[in-house]
Amino acid sequence: MELKMIFKALSNETRVNMLHWLKQPRLHFPAEELEDYDAHLGVCVSDITEKAGLSLSATSDHLSSLQKCGLIEATRVGQWTYYKRNEATIAQLSGLVQNMR
Amino acid sequence: MELKMIFKALSNETRVNMLHWLKQPRLHFPAEELEDYDAHLGVCVSDITEKAGLSLSATSDHLSSLQKCGLIEATRVGQWTYYKRNEATIAQLSGLVQNMR
């Protein structure tokens, strides 16, 4: 886990929002996708794009920077890529920030 | 407290180091300054500059970005500016990151 990269990723509001949305997909994304959330797949890029109000490429950039630092992970199913939070990294981060106190 | 600014500040290793040094000044700065630590003043820019191995202006910039987002606070005494951690903000940050889980 690269702490510096994680903080860089979190220094952007859009990316923090994405992380927040992914915490409770049911609250933030269309109900048609419920099966995917239940299957622990996560949320596909199109849905996140619509929610973020950005272009697809910008959204994809944000997602890949979140993924590179380990905050989220991707699962490819057919033509879709689903993203979900990587709770282990997030918990580790939380511990590290605790230790800054 | 501007979370985005805080994360941006923390995405720089030098600034994270500064925060770390200021946590235990005795461990990281000259002993002559002990009175200042004891007086809860913090550490002056010159000492931090030397420790960081940067130019004075670069150090000053880093410190002011840490200050702008509330992670440290400054006390001016005569010609010296002393910086110390703002434990309240750091605790708040810690709580916020906890809540990202």
Place this chain on the structure above:
DNA sequence: TCGTTATTTCGGAAAATCTAGATATGTTTG
């Protein structure tokens, strides 16, 4: 295979940030 859909990667423009050096401001001392 061809066309369609989903996503990623690339290239580039505008905006923001970083850093060092020069200059300015405020403080102490002689």
Place this chain on the structure above:
DNA sequence: CAAACATATCTAGATTTTCCGAAATAACGA
């Protein structure tokens, strides 16, 4: 008051970030 000192601010160039559209890649279905 002048000189020396500590720090802050300004300036400018280099780097980085953010975003978009276009092109590339991947998977699907007819």
